[in-house]
């Protein structure tokens with residue numbers, strides 16, 4: 245319970261520090277580059293089978309119901325609304341978050357963070373903020389990548405392998421899909437990036453007891469972030485359906 | 494003296510007299526585990542002090558509390574007219590500019606090379622041009638004997654070199670108070686001797702108030718003006734070097750002379766039974782060894798805080814052990 249309180253204080257501190265100058269542009273760019281380099285490949289690789297599986301499942305289901313014309317829409321919606329953010333969450337927590345946590349944990353046990361504080365630099369402003377902002381940006385990009393790759397994968401399976409018609413696929417997409425779907429996916433991804441980076445930096449900065457402590461912190465950070473992100477995903481989806489009127493209903 | 498040029502771009506005026514640190518009733522625990530309590534001592538301005546104590550008695554915790562990295566449970570830490578324990582985060586960052594701290598392993602930033610590590614405080618806190626920064630960094634690296642290693646990463650150099658690079662970084666803003674956490678751990682005897690000489694010379698040139706945490710008895714016996722001993726959760730004694738080296742107090746005597754006989758055991762303090770057994774066996778304490786001369790600056794000039802050998806003993810009517818100060 246105390247840890248939760250401390251974590252919330254840490255988040256407050258970090259979010260306030262986001263608006264404080266001087267902004268660490270270099271560190272931000274380095275981190276954005278670093279996080280993308282560890283997460284874009286896994287995200288793309290995970291999203292192809294994801295899109296394909298959804299397309300396959302939906303394809304046969306929809307045929308049984310005699311609603312072929314909606315295959316495209318359904319699979320796109322599934323990918324953009326649900327799979328995109330979930331794959332993003334998995335990759336951001338598993339690849340991005342763990343890398344951030346390991347990096348800060350190593351700095352913590354080498355006493356780099358204490359040294360920084362003694363030299364009059366706040367590590368939250370210097371190290372945490374650029375990582376949090378970079379993680380949010382990369383999450384948004386990732387979600388875009390996942391959506392595009394997933395939709396392309398779905399199109400490929402639906403149209404090329406299952407013999408659907410491209411026209412129907414695109415037309416049904418028009419009928420059910422709407423811009424807020426994409427926007428909501430991106431907002432979700434941004435929140436995931438924020439939460440994953442906050443958890444990872446907090447646990448990394450509080451690692452104790454040598455290299456083993458860093459390992460424990462990384463492990464914890466991945467598990468906790470997964471749970472938080474799935475819970476958040478559910479909550480945000482629920483809110484989305486309340487707030488945005490759905491087409492065709 | 495090149496140290497006297499004000500490199501911090503007009504910030505703290507160089508007064509020529511370190512800063513006094515007064516610690517009052519300081520108590521620290523982690524949750525239910527007490528570390529030490531009611532520690533009171535004064536690090537006199539411009540003097541070198543050493544803090545000793547068995548492993549795990551919280552010496553490193555004490556250093557970190559002194560710079561405000563760990564909050565104490567109670568007590569005060571006065572630096573000039575400010576109580577560090579009451580300061581807000583922002584003010585704390587201001588006060589810390591008075592400090593230079595050498596952490597146990599140097600605590601260099603792993604992603605920067607040696608040069609950038611040492612230049613870091615200058616780039617952060619001054620508006621000096623790169624050419625001026627280069628001059629100061631080279632000077633400090635020269636002082637710690639690291640010229641030629643500028644472009645190496647911390648992972649590529651030995652522990653001793655990391656420590657010396659950490660020292661160069663700690664000194665680059667001309668701190669008024671310098672804290673060393675075990676500067677000699679992991680160094681060979683020759684390097685330790687060089688480092689001790691460096692500390693004495695630094696004190697002479699900067700007049701900084703210096704606190705060294707160490708296990709090395711030889712360092713403790715020859716380098717400082719004052720010695721403190723943390724033992725069993727409190728400060729057993731703190732005072733002038735000659736006072737502790739001539740002390741008959743069992744704990745102080747045992748530790749400063751690295752003896753097995755006395756109240757300190759392998760784990761923590763020995764229990765009453767063991768002590769009684771020792772007393773019954775009639776083990777005689779070996780006589781106190783002679784008090785060595787204090788290490789002097791290498792240029793032969795005196796330090797401001799330096800006192801004549803045996804001065805404290807004479808003033809307090811103590812006869813130093815035979816053969817002292819030779």
Ligand SMILES: Nc1ncnc2c1ncn2[C@@H]1O[C@H](COP(=O)(O)OP(=O)(O)OP(=O)(O)O)[C@@H](O)[C@H]1O
Pocket residue numbers: 523528546547548549550551552553554555
């Ligand atoms: N951040 C922390 N959280 C909890 N306990 C801590 C923390 N830091 C230190 N301790 C505990 O406080 C005690 C004192 O530790 P410290 O590192 O100060 O000892 P030390 O005197 O420096 O020992 P050594 O001479 O071996 O370096 C130890 O028991 C340690 O486990």
Ligand SMILES: [Mg+2]
Pocket residue numbers: 552553554
């Ligand atoms: Mg220690």
